[in-house]
Amino acid sequence: MVGGEKELRIRFVPGCCQLVEEDVDIPSRRVLITGATGLLGRAVFKEFNQNNWNAVGCGYRRAQPKFEQINLLDSVAVHEIIRDFQPHVIVHCAAERRPDVVESQPDAASQLNVAASGNLAKEAAGIGAFLIYISTDYVFDGTNPPYKETDIPNPLNLYGKTKLEGEKAVLENNDGAAVLRIPVLYGEVERLEESAVTVMFDKVQFSNKSANMDHWQQRFPTNVKDVATVCRQLAEKRMLDPSVKGTFHWSGNEQMTKYEMACAIADAFNLPSSHLRPITDCPVMGALRPRNAQLDCSKLEMLGIGQRTPFRAGIKESLWPFLVDKRWRQTVFH
Ligand SMILES: NC(=O)c1ccc[n+]([C@@H]2O[C@H](COP(=O)([O-])OP(=O)(O)OC[C@H]3O[C@@H](n4cnc5c(N)ncnc54)[C@H](OP(=O)(O)O)[C@@H]3O)[C@@H](O)[C@H]2O)c1
Numbered sequence: 392m393v394g395g396e397k398e399l400r401i402r403f404v405p406g407c408c409q410l411v412e413e414d415v416d417i418p419s420r421r422v423l424i425t426g427a428t429g430l431l432g433r434a435v436f437k438e439f440n441q442n443n444w445n446a447v448g449c450g451y452r453r454a455q456p457k458f459e460q461i462n463l464l465d466s467v468a469v470h471e472i473i474r475d476f477q478p479h480v481i482v483h484c485a486a487e488r489r490p491d492v493v494e495s496q497p498d499a500a501s502q503l504n505v506a507a508s509g510n511l512a513k514e515a516a517g518i519g520a521f522l523i524y525i526s527t528d529y530v531f532d533g534t535n536p537p538y539k540e541t542d543i544p545n546p547l548n549l550y551g552k553t554k555l556e557g558e559k560a561v562l563e564n565n566d567g568a569a570v571l572r573i574p575v576l577y578g579e580v581e582r583l584e585e586s587a588v589t590v591m592f593d594k595v596q597f598s599n600k601s602a603n604m605d606h607w608q609q610r611f612p613t614n615v616k617d618v619a620t621v622c623r624q625l626a627e628k629r630m631l632d633p634s635v636k637g638t639f640h641w642s643g644n645e646q647m648t649k650y651e652m653a654c655a656i657a658d659a660f661n662l663p664s665s666h667l668r669p670i671t672d673c674p675v676m677g678a679l680r681p682r683n684a685q686l687d688c689s690k691l692e693m694l695g696i697g698q699r700t701p702f703r704a705g706i707k708e709s710l711w712p713f714l715v716d717k718r719w720r721q722t723v724f725h
Contacts, residue, residue: 418445422626423478423520425463425511426485428453430585431525431615434578435482438619439626447476451485463507473514480626481515481522483508486557490529490550490678497549504553509560516565521629521636523622524561527554528574528611528642533681536609540572540638540690548678558638569625570638571618572686578615578709588612591653592710598666604650606669609683612652613643614705620698621691628694635694640686645702652702659707660714 402409422439426432427448436458439446447459449472454460461468463485473481486504487493493500508524515522529551530544546552558570577588584590594602621641629635647655650669657664674680691697 418443420480420630421445421447421476421478422480422482423473423476424448424482424484425461426450426483426525427458429484430576430578430580431618432482432484434615434619435484435622438616438623439482442623444480444623447472447478449485463511464502466510469507469510469514473518473520477518478520479630481511481520482622482626483511483522483524483561486525486554488527488550490548490680493550493553494548494678497553500549501553501556504550505556505560508557509564512561512563512565512568515568521626522561522565522568523625524558524568524570525618526558526570526572527551528572528640528684528686529681530555530558530572531681531684533608533684536683536685537687538640538684539687540640547681550678551681562637567633567636569629569636571622571625572638572640573618574611574613574642574684574686576615576618577612577706580709583713587649588652588706589710589713591649592656592713595653595656595664595667596660596662596715598663601666601668602653603668603670604648604653605674606648606650606671607673607682608648608680609646609685610648610652611642611644611646611685612702612706613641614700614709616705617641617643617698617700621696624696625691628696639691640688641691641697642686642688643699643702644688646685647702652706655703656706656710659703660710 400413402411422444424436427436428450436448449461450458487500512522530546531538532545532547544555546555561568575587577586580589583592653667654664
């Protein structure tokens with residue numbers, strides 16, 4: 392059973408050892424996290440788990456052994472896990488979030504980002520669970536920042552379009568749900584390629600080769616731990632106040648291009664940055680991106696919700712396991 396409240400334990404008494412079923416002290420608030428194997432989902436799982444919630448995470452290809460393996464396109468499996476676990480809150484992090492993959496596989500991306508999100512919202516409504524659907528700043532075209540929740544979206548690429556359709560599918564099926572829009576993420580990664588921020592690290596640390604870096608698109612790199620905290624705070628607020636619902640924005644507040652992030656990473660590790668070259672032209676390759684989709688976060692701030700880790704501290708914590716040159720490691724940490 393998912394999130395069961397009994398556990399088998401081995402009890403040793405003089406002369407024998409017994410297998411006994413014992414009640415375990417499980418927190419009464421239950422949260423289900425989709426995409427718990429992904430960059431954001433891992434942080435969300437940890438945040439709830441460490442703050443007195445009974446958290447169950449779902450993954451798909453990477454689920455075993457820590458998480459439940461559920462294909463979100465399988466509506467029967469989704470119905471069963473929700474019926475069995477009866478979560479109070481569902482944080483829906485699973486998505487196809489790579490813009491270039493969405494352009495090349497639009498049907499598969501739409502199934503996950505739109506249809507599966509709508510279905511999850513319906514299932515959540517069926518048991519009265521509060522659903523938080525994670526969305527993106529790419530729903531905006533980036534021509535008139537900062538964006539409030541009430542501003543009209545106009546996504547430039549298919550990824551942004553599927554996420555916006557996902558928002559609509561969620562709110563149509565569940566009018567008590569929340570949509571949380573966030574910008575580019577970084578944090579503890581399994582591989583540097585997992586985040587558009589951490590992927591720059593090798594270009595920064597291998598300073599024998601010059602590297603072109605985008606200096607056109609304005610970004611607001613946001614730590615997954617901060618988003619995870621915002622999700623938990625939002626869930627806890629909602630447990631006390633049913634009027635907490637609808638669309639919200641959360642973002643880091645340090646505006647940087649990729650070139651500026653790369654320089655900040657170099658600075659955080661005392662590495663050289665003279666080999667990094669800023670490219671100020673609009674990128675011509677890949678899916679279109681908004682120039683500046685800065686999110687106005689005042690709605691959440693007014694609710695007393697939020698957390699922001701300074702970029703240099705957050706990126707240093709995330710990247711140090713990938714530092715190649717041990718001499719720098721000594722400079723930075725000893
Ligand atoms: N990353 C960013 O910079 C960024 C920026 C703005 C918004 N967002 C949004 O934040 C959310 C989380 O993004 P992320 O970067 O954490 O994504 P991610 O690391 O790419 O993780 C995607 C997750 O989706 C799961 N998944 C994929 N197909 C599935 C299926 N058919 N059934 C069930 N689960 C499936 C994956 O599970 P397996 O790996 O186990 O298969 C994985 O856990 C997304 O909604 C994304 O749109 C991300």
